[in-house]
Amino acid sequence: MQKLSEEQLENLAQDLDAIRNEQMADLGQKDADYIRGIIRLHRTLEFGGRALMPLGFIPPFFLAGMTSLGIAKILENMEIGHNVMHGQYDWMNDPELNSQTYEWDTICTADSWKRTHNYEHHTYTNVIGKDRDYGYAVLRLEDETPWKPMHLLQMINFINLSVFFQWGVGVHELEFEKLRSGEVTLREKAEFLRDFARKGGRQVFKDYAFYPALTLPVAPVVIAGNFGANLIRNLWASSVIFCGHFTEDAESFTEEECENESRGHWYLRQLTGSSNFTGLNWVYTLSGHLSHQIEHHVFPDIPAYRYREISPQVQAVCEKYGLHYNADSFPRQYATVLKRVTAFSLPDRMRERLFPEFNEGDEQGKVADRTTSTSLVSRLRNRVSSTLSVAA
Amino acid sequence: MQESMNMEKGVDRGQGRSYRGVLARVGPGRDTWRWLGQQLFNRENPAMYFDPLLESINPLWAQRYIPARVEAIEAETHDSKTLTLRPARRWGGFRAGQHLNLEVEKDGRWYSRPFSLSCSPSHWEQDGTITVTIKKVADGEVTPWLLEHFEPGDVIGISRAYGEDHTPEPGRPMLFITGGSGITPVLSQLEAMADRHLRNPVTLLYFVRTDADVIGGRKLEALAERLPNLELRIVAAEQDPQNPDHLGPHHLQAVEGLTERDCFLCGPPGLMKHAQNLLADAGVPEEKVSSTLFAVGPGVVVTEDAGGTVHFSRSDITVESAGDRRLLEEAESAGLNPRYGCRMGICHQCSCRKTSGIVINQQTGQPSGYGEETIQLCINVPQGAVELDL
């Protein structure tokens, strides 16, 4: 982890607080109009998609209906739900956009999400053992966690997590790994399970019973279309989130590093533990502006569409303190995610040789890279990573 | 004596009562409707889900508040205007002397402000319009903007009417003591009397600063014609700055049969307190006096420094805060267990409804507004008396 002195950390906090205060003081009609516009777009796409779906026996209609509903779900989850639940719009005093009452269109209940994501993940970002979002307890992404043979197959977990992302997030708080180790009991999780079942039931009922029943003669088409829409959302949401923290250069931290940390240290961790991807404005919107994961982590409750305009300021701060501002195109960031998942599925010795860039300290990695450039191992490694970039 | 309503209690945001009224008319399907709302839209009131679309087609179709079309705006004085509104038909009507909240969005923020209806219910019953009369509070957040911003044809949000029913009863002699914009509910009551051709002896003591500050002058003139037993005494207390004429015992002595009268007080807190004392001194029984306070919630004290009395209303616990601890810690040491996460302002787990009072955000140093809003317990300290829904 990049180190800064206590004094530097204090200055860092001041610089970032200044950006934050400037933004907070500027909140107003512009933000209200923006989020309402997005909500209008969401409703239009949702109703449009659901209306087209029964005509889905004609292929173009199927595609249009499914995409429309899929994008609606993406907007609702990422640009509306996620951001509203972070309290980004609490200042509007609008009961429909309040972090404490908003419930979103996905399996995970808002309450569970706010505990695991807003609190655990945003407070203990990338702290191994405390941030359960780092690898979602099914992926090994760093060498703090001892390697086990089952990790060899973690690419399968990765694919499953991507496809069934909303279910993964939904059961996340069950803490399956702790249940298995006996650290928590099922009884302690009873309340969570009840809420999970109720919310999950609703989501299933809506997409796979209610709307199909309304359109009975073409129910199978509607079921398929709704499934497709959920799938689109799952794949996109998981990819965006993986690109935010699992990329090659995103750092992880140990618990000791973060004991009694100052606000400046927390800021430092947010800056170096997150990564951005670049793209077109509509891609940013569809990602709920989690394309700007760094800005989001530094300022989780500033309306997310503002991250775009804050980004240069945050970059300047990073430059001032010599911190790496991790941003690259979406395909390239995603490729490094795949690389990390692959690298850490291997036993440490093998990984160190095949993927030296993940070895502690960048310098070392690069040196190792150069010195062994002619070895068989290195050529093998190059093959693996170039296949990955091609795949992306 | 009852104090009928203060501003905080009157707050009725769209989510609450108003939509249930809509559902009530759907009839037996109400529970099904709510259940379906949960299943399909993750909210109890499915109608609200459609608002963003409905509103953009026709603002009068909005469900989260009751929309009302501004029909006319008339200046009363240099700093007050009467708005004639035509609420959507589902608005439930009102009784004389009741109030409603105007629900407005200013600069992206929602505000809810109480105003009295200044006309008799017959207007609503006959032609579907109502009036509210608004006086500008010079340093106010909403009223100066409200008086500038709206034009005939605009749509404004309103709540259902609330507050005590002050429909005048036949035969009883009455005394109204009002000041400033406190005249408004009285206009409604007097007009209701005229509609019902009541002949009660009525005295109105109306205190204004100068002759130019008389609100509802035209209406009062018309009422004097229609109510033969109305005695109208408008006192321009500061017309002659050398000889101010504020409410005093001499005003009450001039009222015939004072102790027999039903008294109704409405106006700023100072005037009301004073009137209550004078009436008690004059031997008017307490139960014959009713009053409506036209001010921010009682107990709100403006101070410069942090610290004050914190009332956790749901658990009915009150603590004195010296201002050196965050509200989360205050709540915990009072034995409460509010939800929290990071304790450093990141996660909003500790967010809670503040129903009144001002808090200071320790991260920005900024004070909040004093009205109802969501705050984070872990980074705020009270500035004066604060009430939390905890």
Ligand SMILES: Cc1cc2nc3c(=O)[nH]c(=O)nc-3n(C[C@H](O)[C@H](O)[C@H](O)COP(=O)(O)OP(=O)(O)OC[C@H]3O[C@@H](n4cnc5c(N)ncnc54)[C@H](O)[C@@H]3O)c2cc1C
């Ligand atoms: C039941 C009821 C009926 C009413 N009917 C009418 C009516 O018919 N017509 C009418 O004109 N008005 C009426 N009022 C008064 C009206 O509601 C207020 O004038 C209005 O809400 C002011 O809004 P504002 O945003 O402009 O001012 P605000 O910003 O709300 O400020 C109001 C005043 O309070 C002061 N203030 C702000 N913070 C504090 C604090 N912490 N402690 C003490 N004072 C503070 C401000 O300086 C200002 O002078 C009624 C009030 C009530 C309670």
Ligand code: FES
């Ligand atoms: S406890 Fe996290 S914001 Fe207050």
